[in-house]
Amino acid sequence: MxxxxxxxxxxxxxxxxxxxxxxxxxxxxxxxxxxxxxxxxxxxxxxxxxxxxxxxxxxxxxxxxxxxxxxxELPANPAEVLAEIGDYPPNQRAEPLLLAVLGLWESPAQAALLALLKSAVNSPGRSALMRQVLGKLMLPRLILGLEEDPELQRLRGSLVVSQVFGLVMTRYVLKLEPLSSAPLPEVVRWAAPTVQRYLTGNLDGGELSGGLPEFVDG
Amino acid sequence: MxxxxxxxxxxxxxxxxxxxxxxxxxxxxxxxxxxxxxxxxxxxxxxxxxxxxxxxxxxxxxxxxxxxxxxxELPANPAEVLAEIGDYPPNQRAEPLLLAVLGLWESPAQAALLALLKSAVNSPGRSALMRQVLGKLMLPRLILGLEEDPELQRLRGSLVVSQVFGLVMTRYVLKLEPLSSAPLPEVVRWAAPTVQRYLTGNLDGGELSGGLPEFVDG
Structure with missing residues (x-):
């Protein structure tokens, strides 16, 4: 160059x-x-x-x-990508959120997003920047209007990120089938209840057996 | 060398x-x-x-x-890490599964796992190998005993992978707080309902509004 x-x-x-x-x-x-x-x-x-x-x-x-x-060097402005998310009430935000983020990954921006993801995985410095992109530019928009203490809001936000990033990794990086080639609206339908629960649902896992298996020191 | x-x-x-x-x-x-x-x-x-x-x-x-x-060059044998998973009935498999996989990430194997993840993200060839590790060596153990057609079983497996990989990325690679430093049993409690739903729950998302937002073409 x-x-x-x-x-x-x-x-x-x-x-x-x-x-x-x-x-x-x-x-x-x-x-x-x-x-x-x-x-x-x-x-x-x-x-x-x-x-x-x-x-x-x-x-x-x-x-x-x-x-x-x-x-x-974000390939898209988070403020624009997530602009509509805040218009949805928190309890109806999962589907538009997944559509906005995964839709961006299925746009011509994919190559630049992939480069960004690679650099974040490869370098601790870039990973620290990415952490701040998420924390400063994206999470505040996701958790807008949640009526809870800020620490719980941040936890909800980071759990949402865990599922969204996981979909990105599985669908666009590892390309694991059948998730990789399923139509986007199907993926949104499968994952939206997860994201919605992380945003506004019960995080205590009461639906499950509750306690940890015996072999774990509690 | x-x-x-x-x-x-x-x-x-x-x-x-x-x-x-x-x-x-x-x-x-x-x-x-x-x-x-x-x-x-x-x-x-x-x-x-x-x-x-x-x-x-x-x-x-x-x-x-x-x-x-x-x-x-797996840092651990999937057969051993997931050995106990098949002993749990499918509807109680989420917690032991998360404990086994995330527990491995919190063991001395973390450095080797991170190197493996980096190589999969960096190289399409390594990513193809990783896809096969998941498909051949890990997924069959996760979906053992699910009474459904094989394609649906694989879909459930790939959705489980999406959440588990997402936790790995968020907690150990991006280190996003507060998820990054929360105690492992807490993380398992938050994520287990997601993993359990992907394994044995209703994937149709009936709990949500159902339809897609208006701005998406069907």
Missing amino acids: STANSLGNSKRGRRRGSEDTRELILTAARGLFAESGFDAVSIRQIARLAGVDPALIHHYFSSKDELFEACV | STANSLGNSKRGRRRGSEDTRELILTAARGLFAESGFDAVSIRQIARLAGVDPALIHHYFSSKDELFEACV
């Missing part, structure tokens, strides 16, 4: 310079976000690490959210 | 030769299993591709199953 950039197009020198600055800011931001988490990092700290003026960061990125999204 | 092998231990030359042959067989088998699937590949084909006598394969591996397991 850098070879192609440095060959035969000297007119683009100035543009390249500005792209380099943007990349410098992104590299600094990625490192800090991964290390300390989105909330703990300020624009000022990122500017210091990148060796640029904070005003320059605002020139490239209109907000810290936008900078963060640029850091993880 | 090869440097270490070729230095200072000429006495082990013969042993290395035999390790090379074993590796030659494994490479041929990995390629064929990934390309054509476990069932379609014979020991004879593997021997031909590896350029060895079929009897030599039987010298190293007592069965095709054993050869296959060696191909994917």
Whole structure:
């Protein structure tokens, strides 16, 4: 890439310079976000690490959210993908949620999503960024309007993620049949009760035998 | 590694030769299993591709199953991990199943399991092998004794995998809180009703509104 950039197009020198600055800011931001988490990092700290003026960061990125999204190169804007979810009452949110997320995986964005998933699995730093994408940009939309204490809301959100990510892994990465080639509306029908229970149902598992099997230390 | 092998231990030359042959067989088998699937590949084909006598394969591996397991370098024997699962009636199988699989992830085998997961996500060939590990070595044990047609059994199995894999991804790879640091028995309690429904429950989602939201084409 850098070879192609440095060959035969000297007119683009100035543009390249500005792209380099943007990349410098992104590299600094990625490192800090991964290390300390989105909330703990300020624009000022990122500017210091990148060796640029904070005003320059605002020139490239209109907000810290936008900078963060640029850091993880999301193939779609979570705010748009999940925009309609908050319009559904929490007890009817499972189906539209599954349709929105799995629908995105069945769109042309799939290749970019797969690359993102691979990078998260391969690198602890990218995995930390992905954790924050989920925690900052996606979970708040899923649990909007749940009338419970925040810790329980977050637990519900992370359980929803567990099922949605599991479907993604099984259907699009491992391609396990028959789940892999089943029509999307069928998959939604099978998994929606799970997601709905995680969102608003009883998590105590009262439907089951309840206690743990004897061979487990409780 | 090869440097270490070729230095200072000429006495082990013969042993290395035999390790090379074993590796030659494994490479041929990995390629064929990934390309054509476990069932379609014979020991004879593997021997031909590896350029060895079929009897030599039987010298190293007592069965095709054993050869296959060696191909994917499983950190644990699925037959042993899931041995007790079949002892539980299908309608009480979710809790012991989750305890067995997640318990393995919380054992010293975690590093090897993570390496296996990474390789499956990174390479289509390894992902094909992993699909067959699940389909051949694990799913049959999960769905043992379900009185339904085989296609529905496989669907139930793949849905179980979707939730179990999702828990693995969320808890051990992405480390999303609070799911990541919750005690294992709690996780089992939250997820067991999901797994149990996939195994033996109603998959038609009658508990929900049923129909798809209006914005989805049927």
